[in-house]
Amino acid sequence: MTNVTTQKxxxxxxxxxxxxxxxxxxxxxxxLGQTLMTDEMIAQLPKAEQDMYANLPSWYLGAFAIAVFAGTIGSLALVLKKKWAFNVLLISLVAAIIQMCYLAFVIKMTNAMTPMIILVGIALVWLSDYATKKGWLS
Known part of the structure; x- marks a missing residue:
């Protein structure tokens, strides 16, 4: 049995x-807002957005799901001071990069959120690594 000590x-x-x-x-x-949109809701969008939602590949939606759910679980792990936050946040970051690359380079849909999402993901991976090295996570 190992005795793990963590610093506050x-x-x-x-x-x-x-x-x-x-x-x-x-x-x-x-x-959830995107994936649970009904046909009636999509029909109220501008034509370009209707086409975009109709043509999103399933792997994109999978990457989106992995990015946000892993990010949430990884962030919860940070709150709970768990070392495994690093691995989960790294998975989230990779999925977010895949998702944002599709938006930026295939759909050509970029805004300020695109790089911000990647930067926040990088910062959270770094923070979890830094916290582990400082002994804040167990």
């Missing part, structure tokens, strides 16, 4: 972890 993280770590959890929970809401 500073308050800013908990604050950032909670903000990350909220950020990723909003991503889950966006995913």
């Amino acid at each position: 993280p500073p308050m800013w770590f908990l604050v950032i972890s909670i903000i990350a959890l909220i950020w990723n929970a909003l991503g889950v809401m966006a995913y």
Whole structure:
């Protein structure tokens, strides 16, 4: 049996972890909002958006789901001070990169959120690694 000792993280770590959890929970809401749109709701969108939603490949929706659900679970792991947050957040980041590349390079749909999502993902992976090295996660 190993005796693992962890140091208490500073308050800013908990604050950032909670903000990350909220950020990723909003991503889950966006995913659910997109995937649960009815045909009637899609019909009310501009024609270009109707075509986009009709032609999204299933792997894109899979990447979207993995990105937001893994991000939420990984952020929860940060709040709970668990080392495995790093692995889950890394999976989330890879899925988000795949998703954002499709939006940016295939659909050519970019806005300020596209790079922000990637940067937040990178920051969370870095934070989880940093927290592990500091002994804040067990």
